Amino acid sequence: MNNNNQSSEDVKVVDVVCGMEVDPSKARGVEKYEGKTYCFCSDSCRESFIEDPKRYVR
Numbered sequence: 001m002n003n004n005n006q007s008s009e010d011v012k013v014v015d016v017v018c019g020m021e022v023d024p025s026k027a028r029g030v031e032k033y034e035g036k037t038y039c040f041c042s043d044s045c046r047e048s049f050i051e052d053p054k055r056y057v058r
């Protein structure tokens, strides 16, 4: 068998504000919006998202 899934530690999510890949375990900010969780690289990205989520989420 050669079907190893990557460990969850390798999962990256995209910071929708700046487009950077963020490791969820190291994210500076996490917000839930419409049932989805978003991770951010910095407090300022998180604040931008909170101010106007619709601008970043479609």
Ligand SMILES: [Zn+2]
Pocket (backbone or CB within 6 Å): 015, 017, 018, 019, 020, 040, 041, 042, 045
């Ligand atoms: Zn960011």
